[in-house]
Amino acid sequence: MPVDKTEREIGALVGQIERGEIKLPEIQRGYVWKPTQVAKLVESLYRGYPSGSLLFWQTNDAPQTRAVAIGNPVAQPAVIPLYLLDGQQRVTSLHRVLTDHPQAAIVFNIENEKFQNQSAATAKDPRWIKVFDVLKPGVDQWELVGRLHQLNPDLGPNDISKRLQRLATIPSHKFHMEVLRDFPYDEVTQIFVRVNSGGRPLRTSDLALATLSARWPGVLTKLEDEALYWTQRGYGDVDVTFLTRALTGAVLGRGLSAWSHARLVAATDDQLESGWATVQRGLRHLVPLLQNNLGASHSKLLPSMIVLLPLIVLLGERDDEQLDTASANGILYWFLLATIRNRYSGSTDTRLGQDIPAARTEAPVKQLLGNLGVVDAGMTVTPQDLVGRTVGSPFFFLSFLVAKEAGAKDWWDSIAISAAAEGSQRLEYHHVHPQATLKNHTAKYSKAEINDLANLAFISGKANRKISHRSPADYFPTLGDQELATHLIPLDSSLRDADAYRSFLATRRGLLANAMTSLLDQFKPAWLTSAAESVDPISGSVLEFARYDNPSGDGVLVATAHGAGADWSGRISAVDLDDVLAAAAAGVNGDLVVGGESVPVLVDDDLIEIPIGPFLVTGTASEWGKVLGREKDDAQPMANFAEPKPSSWEGERVPFPVTSVD
Incomplete structure (x- = not known):
């Protein structure tokens, strides 16, 4: 039985x-x-990247078929047709693009050479042109x-011409094809199942590690030992995945991307040894x-590990000479600013592609701070920066x-707070004003206010349980002023009652x-002499989720945004959100209806980006899971649900980490 x-x-x-010469056998799933x-x-x-091969079956015994999802009828074939076993999604998609199907209105940005589906914003932007x-x-x-x-005078006609010519070659791209001939239907079905039942797609870090393992035998042992x-030293988040990222960054000078493996294959042994x-x-x-x-005694304290990568390169390639205090402080200053400004909450590969080369310059701290927009003035934290911030911030x-x-010491054993504490001394965050009191208060405190960072203190689990739901007016008198002041808690007794909670927060x-x-x-470098500026680009912005469930388990998530120049709310299907996040965790982009608007769900390295109202909400699959799991635990009955007014968002979206969602 030949395979052509x-x-x-x-x-x-x-x-x-x-012409009906390519058909779908009945065993095929629908177009998804x-x-x-x-x-x-x-x-x-x-871009000329590999796009896979196609698998067909040809037989004289015509099987049952299903319609190709192209939106119009096809002709009766004049020859024996080919039945498509693997590649339906790609072939159907390309047919849609080349025939101007309304659900495949893909547009191309002539300036940055990016692609996406047509939207209200791209339709108004002269840099975008429909691929069709x-x-x-x-x-x-x-x-x-x-x-x-004419519409984009800053772009040279030669560059525009080259990009359009490159785009115009897509129809002439050749797919490799394998055609099974005269295989019986039952055996073809077995082949189809095996071809289409592969495991989870590799993440970029998995693919990089697999490439390194094949290219540089013994590297996995090196990573595991490190x-x-x-x-053993409290930095358990420096795991094999993180070390793979670090090695890739040191060798390639940027973050991981879907195409890093090809460049790792081309790296020499000396480059890999030097990078390690x-x-x-x-x-x-x-x-x-x-x-x-x-x-920062333990890595579990750090909001982001990625922020360490440029500093690893900076210190790892630095000449073997004394590290003076000013240089050490400058490194920590950038680390703090990059952390609280969520430097890598989106476009991770691009930003590492800026920061790792900056770390290799003669004035690395100055270059790194420049990438953050810190040139002359230092940074200051304002009370407004802390509004709406919570445990994930x-x-x-x-x-x-x-x-x-x-x-600060624990409020039970008077032991200095420490991330290394275990057992009953294990560190927890405590609501200074208890949640139970605030939730039922006549002032109708919102969830964001109740979980506000200014209502959290670090104490042991034992102290937390002893205090339980008691009011500060009740348990503060058992503590001395010094015990409160070291936790940055105001001593004014009038702020200890729930009626004055908002004044307490302020x-x-x-x-x-x-x-x-x-x-x-x-830690601020001495050359930053101008007046300080606010630290947080999302200062004063708040995004809240609230979930409502039916007894059947179907849920609705309502997102409410304040700040970024507007108040906005929108409905999201909890089931659809779970589905797109599951696909994104496997490296597959998707689409989601948010507030009546279809938005793209994109995977950038391990970050998942979802436009929600005025924000581009970003986080890892784990971070999204924690936030949505919390909302599921706190879900209200559907009887409490009020349909928000659908409202699309057409302006620029501000990056917003999902860990800051309340």
């Missing part, structure tokens, strides 16, 4: 579909790709170049600096550091903000 191998152009495949996935395929073809308008029969390329240059070394030496040396300088000079990390520096935010600014100033 050949190649065929996309344009020819589209024609075969139109979202516009985001179609855009990703078109981009891969544009470039590929349709009889198009005048010179006319397109002239029109796009991970064990740091686990950089990682080991950098960690052995950086971790003690964080532990001893900053008080990087300011939570800062609040621990300032309490520890102030000498006052404590002021104390925390001053302490945080003082901490930053300890």
